Amino acid sequence: MNLRYLQYLRLVIEHGSFAAAARAGGVSQPAISHGMKQLQRQFDAPLFVPSGRRVLPTEAALQAALKSMDFAERIDALAATNACPHNRDTLRVGVTPSAALVCGPSLYAAWCHGHPRRRLDMSSADEGRLLARLQAGELDLVISPKPRGYVGAGLTTQPLYQLAPQAYAHRAHPLVKARSLAELQAASWGIVGPSVSGPVDVLHEAFAVRRMRPPRVAVSCPDYASLLHLMKHSDLLGVLPHPALLDSASNGQIVPLRLREALPRYEMHLFTPIRSRRVLGPVFATLKQQAELISKAPGPAHSAERTKILLNYV
Numbered sequence: 001m002n003l004r005y006l007q008y009l010r011l012v013i014e015h016g017s018f019a020a021a022a023r024a025g026g027v028s029q030p031a032i033s034h035g036m037k038q039l040q041r042q043f044d045a046p047l048f049v050p051s052g053r054r055v056l057p058t059e060a061a062l063q064a065a066l067k068s069m070d071f072a073e074r075i076d077a078l079a080a081t082n083a084c085p086h087n088r089d090t091l092r093v094g095v096t097p098s099a100a101l102v103c104g105p106s107l108y109a110a111w112c113h114g115h116p117r118r119r120l121d122m123s124s125a126d127e128g129r130l131l132a133r134l135q136a137g138e139l140d141l142v143i144s145p146k147p148r149g150y151v152g153a154g155l156t157t158q159p160l161y162q163l164a165p166q167a168y169a170h171r172a173h174p175l176v177k178a179r180s181l182a183e184l185q186a187a188s189w190g191i192v193g194p195s196v197s198g199p200v201d202v203l204h205e206a207f208a209v210r211r212m213r214p215p216r217v218a219v220s221c222p223d224y225a226s227l228l229h230l231m232k233h234s235d236l237l238g239v240l241p242h243p244a245l246l247d248s249a250s251n252g253q254i255v256p257l258r259l260r261e262a263l264p265r266y267e268m269h270l271f272t273p274i275r276s277r278r279v280l281g282p283v284f285a286t287l288k289q290q291a292e293l294i295s296k297a298p299g300p301a302h303s304a305e306r307t308k309i310l311l312n313y314v
Contacts, residue, residue: 005035005070094130094142110286
């Protein structure tokens with residue numbers, strides 16, 4: 001498949017016609033038409049339907065454009081990486097939103113403390129994108145769940161710590177005294193997402209394993225701070241993977257639901273290239289020590305002590 005045709009596809013979707021796409025792309029209209037004909041041969045479903053003088057993209061076209069845009073961004077990032085060598089004083093870490101809070105202090109202490117020229121660069125996305133960037137050499141390490149069936153070529157994987165998610169609500173929520181998932185069937189939920197695969201979708205798994213209808217997800221948030229803010233000002237319920245994330249919820253307004261059923265647990269893993277930079281040794285050692293402290297900390301009944309260990313560890 002010619003990558004230029006995918007670029008033409010995105011231009012047609014953006015500008016609404018072959019003629020407008022040709023003007024925007026600086027090519028002839030026959031070139032756009034030829035590209036779309038060649039691209040259409042790769043699909044069983046039509047890519048466009050006519051609408052007057054314009055063409056409307058089908059779902060197949062939109063999905064192809066979305067996937068090709070992601071691929072184009074990766075190619076551009078790879079080209080930029082080759083053109084501009086990586087600054088060896090910068091530690092590039094891919095983290096999920098919860099791992100950024102839980103592991104951020106330790107990463108900063110291990111990498112930056114005593115080294116004024118060093119910089120910690122944390123970026124967040126779903127675990128699939130993070131691991132793809134790690135394999136491409138755009139990141140030095142990743143802390144995230146391990147996708148089901150994942151086999152990372154050129155990477156080493158080791159478990160760090162286990163998470164025991166809980167459901168939460170604001171203190172005045174009408175369901176705050178609920179003791180079972182069945183009582184939450186009509187509730188609306190907020191989540192942090194999207195995520196690429198099952199281990200972190202504990203909310204849907206908790207309902208599915210008990211053969212209950214899926215929960216109603218009303219809002220998808222980019223991070224836990226925005227989720228907690230929404231929960232404080234609405235009747236949304238939410239799932240937090242660790243009580244340390246409550247640090248941003250003021251005055252104890254968000255409280256755990258004391259459900260009889262436990263939500264599925266999952267592990268956070270440390271992913272690194274097989275041949276990592278030797279200078280990263282202290283960072284890996286610090287993360288392993290922190291993981292040991294987390295595993296030895298008391299359970300959910302003593303979440304305050306566990307949170308203190310997570311946020312104050314150096």
